[in-house]
Amino acid sequence: MSLPASKSKTTSTDASFQQNVVQLISVARRPEEALNLLCEHYRVERPRLRMGLPSGEKRALGCYVHRDKTIYISSEEYLYDPYVLIHEFYHHLRHVGGKHRGTERHARDFALAFLRTARLASTPDGAAAPF
Ligand SMILES: [Zn+2]
Numbered sequence: 001m002s003l004p005a006s007k008s009k010t011t012s013t014d015a016s017f018q019q020n021v022v023q024l025i026s027v028a029r030r031p032e033e034a035l036n037l038l039c040e041h042y043r044v045e046r047p048r049l050r051m052g053l054p055s056g057e058k059r060a061l062g063c064y065v066h067r068d069k070t071i072y073i074s075s076e077e078y079l080y081d082p083y084v085l086i087h088e089f090y091h092h093l094r095h096v097g098g099k100h101r102g103t104e105r106h107a108r109d110f111a112l113a114f115l116r117t118a119r120l121a122s123t124p125d126g127a128a129a130p131f
Contacts (some may be wrong), residue, residue: 015117019039022118025082034082035071038089045098047071047089051079064091082118086111 017037024034032049039046048070057063062073062084071088078084090107 003087018117019121021086022082022114025085026080030082031079031085034085035089042093044093047092050077062088064088068097082113083115086114
């Protein structure tokens with residue numbers, strides 16, 4: 001499967017992509033498939049997805065370890081939390097892209113953009129954002 005090579009600004013296609021990703025994680029509860037979609041869209045290598053944090057990490061909800069190319073999610077609860085998975089995917093994306101600009105603020109904004117899109121699509125009355 002291949003995607004068109006355009007790197008356009010936000011389009012309705014992007015919006016439905018973002019919505020799909022969020023729903024795959026939180027509604028369909030298929031985070032692995034959401035990751036496939038993200039990797040296809042951004043054309044990056046697929047990171048692994050693991051439950052439980054690596055040793056040394058105790059307080060994070062999730063984390064990305066570049067050495068292992070692995071996204072770790074602290075517990076099942078957060079495996080189905082789109083914010084956590086998309087946030088960690090951003091760190092993977094930045095590492096693979098080699099730019100190394102993966103600050104927490106950027107990761108947060110990246111994930112929130114997905115949530116905002118999905119929320120606009122599903123709840124027009126705007127329930128409170130979880131973050
Ligand atoms: Zn982070």
